[in-house]
Amino acid sequence: MAIADPSGRLVPDRRRPSFRMPPWLTLPGLLKPHLAARKAATVDELPYRIERPLHFSNGGGLYEAVDERSGEKVVLKEARPHAGLAFDGADAVARLRRERETLERLAGLDMVPAVRGSFTVGEHHFLAMEFIDATPLRRVLVRRYPLLGATIDEGALADHTAWALDVYGRVEAAVAAIHERGLVIGDLHPFNILLRPDGRVALIDFEVAAQVSEGRRQTLAAPGFRAPARATGFEIDRFALASLKLFLFLPLTALLGLDPGKAGQLAEEIGELFPVPAEFLSEAVRVIAGEAAPTDGARPPRIDPDPEGWQRARGSMRRAILASATPQREDRLFPGDIKQFTTGGLNIAYGAAGVLYALAVTGAGRYPEHEEWLLRRAADPGSGPRLGFYDGLHGVAHVLDRLGHRSDALKLLGLCVDELRGSLDHFRMDLYGGLAGIGLNLLHFWAATGDPALRDEVFRVAEVLADRLGNEDSVATVSGGEHPYAGLLRGSSGPALLFLRLYEQTGDGALLDLTAIALRQDLRRCVLRPEGDLQVNEGWRTMPYLADGSVGIGLVLDDYLAHRQDERFVEMAAAIRKAAEGQLYVEPGLFYGRAGMILYLSRGLAPGAGGRDPVVAGHIRRLGWHALAYRGNLAFPGEQLLRLSMDLASGTAGVLLALGAALGDGAVELPFLGPRLRTEKHAGGAGDRAPAVVAHSTDERR
Secondary structure, three states, rough: OOEEEOOOOOEOOOOOOOOOOOOOOOOHHHHHHHHHHHHHHOOOOOOOEEEEEEEEEEEEEEEEEEOOOEEEEEEEEEEEOOOOOOOOOOHHHHHHHHHHHHHHHEEEEEEEEEEEEEEEOEEEEEEEEOOOEEEEHHHHHHHHOOOOOOOOOOOHHHHHHHHHHHHHHHHHHHHHHHHOOEEEOOOOOOOOOOEEOOOOEEEOOOOEEEHHHHHOOOOOOOOOOOOOOOOHHHHHHHHEEEEEEHHOOOOOHHHHOOOOOHHHHHHHHHHOOOOOHHHHHHHHHHHHHHHHOOOOOOOOOOOOOOOOHHHHHHHHHHHHHHHHHOOOEEEOOOOOOHHHHHHOOOOOOOOOHHHHHHHHHHOOOHHHHHHHHHHHHHHHHOOOOOOOOOOHHHHHHHHHHHOOOHHHHHHHHOOOOOOOOOOOOOOOOOOOHHHHHHHHHHHHHHHHHHHHHHHHHHHHHHHHHHHHHOOOOHHHHHOOOOOOOOOOOOOOHHHHHHHHHHHHHOOOHHHHHHHHHHHHHHHHHHEEEEOEEEEEEEEOOOEOOOOOOOHHHHHHHHHOOOOOOOOOHHHHHHHHHHHOOOOOOOOOOOOOOHHHHHHHHHEEEEOHHHHHHEEEEEEEEHHHHOOOOOOOOEEEEEEEHHEEEEEOOOOOHHHHHHHHHHHHOOOOOOOOOOOOOOOOOOOOOOOOOOOOOHHHHHHHHH
């Protein structure tokens, strides 16, 4: 993300398609002729005018352009030599050559783009193709999918079924036409299938296509559309068509890469929801699962939203987590998202601290061997550790304290406080890794110990946040751009949570004013969708999730409304609840999936009452869509459903925490979002006065 300039100051390391030298460096003489030759190679002399980039990858770019000789709109596909290597060793140039040869063999078919020419500029190879005015099937499906809202409309399900069967039939016919010419597509998936406005389909991206007589195996594929390793020829495309049958109705086919036998369960769920012909689905299962249909012993246990179901699920997830542990490793204790490696496998979000926290607070047990691993690694975190709450050592200290290791927690906290000395300007504002999370953790330890030095640090952090927050119309400095981050972990809701908890500790009404300002900043970044739900607007999509979506804002908003009524906030809170009531979430996890919705909806319920709430109970049952077996026990996939994960943010520990919040017999929450801190007086004692956090702006408001 950054490189050091000659003074040691970190500056952004901008990775762009064109070569860029840092201004303080001089290019070695032997490279200057090569750079001059590269700069001399331009597209100025070409008969094409590039209008805009469509996509960039390691192998090259994709551009919309105009042929100035004819005025025709075209697509220019770029291939960089020695880049974008595939499993068979072919680089982007070799694959572009293969695509051109394939399209030339398919000339005359209206479901593939026609070749308009090819050329080379500065060793970069380009293929000019017909521009097809169409939209990727995946995007069309997202726009029209009938299970995104809170209710199920039988008419909408029937309409979707008719549409999906028609689309599938058109795709199947297009593939058959290509097969008739003796060619295998090799990389068929919903982003390479385009739908024209008139309903006709087009297929693109023939980089790995081959003649069936070559008997080639698959070298590139999208998750959920990768054929078995033994498949060759037309079998590869038939597997993709079978996956497409399921994807059009329940787009969770990425799970097939972890368990092909999951196809049978997805087909069962589809058959219960949509009026799909049984043979349509059973044929897909036969192609995908083959001999891989799981036996009863390999199936994950069912999740039922009742006390017995909770006990079974908790025990099964606990066993899966413990079975995955690797205390002999130094880099991580539990398998999870790769982000845990940024802090040596320690952090709350993706590392050992989060997993041990979830096990403990849900009553799934304490494990001294694993706590010792965390204690040992935290005592020697290495050089330049991250300090944040969810991504670093503040969070580890918090969990150690929650697990009863206060002495060790305070030692680690002391290291963190020492790192805070001096300017706080280089820290972000957010809860995930910035000042809001650091301040909340300092507040936790101040409340626990009464240490006035920690009180001073809390208010120093709060003052910086107040200065940088601005007013409700400003973007603050949480992030930049037209659509800055919003939400609990990286938006203004993190600072709002700190101000709110400080208000509860001190009774200073100015802190409640700051909470409202921060919440309005995040709510201003949201959009009310036609369905009546409020979601964060990221420009190209909307987000309901706990981490960066509206549900995370709702957690803090609800706590604010417990102290001060605001009719507009009440309306927005109701719209956020609707965002948590959808039928389909692509991932099961806590930060970006269904588990986050369960946690949010369970906060207003009595302990263990989630099974009696129809929306929460429905979410719990539908967690089974994602459930996988790990050594015979219940586990869940992480980000993008690519691998099993045991961590809190994306995997099994997060699902465990959410189920504990809904079905457990005690208060199970994320840190700082459980029972409120006492409000009679601040932890420093009745005789202490809290420092003024917002003196510069309080008088103006009063």
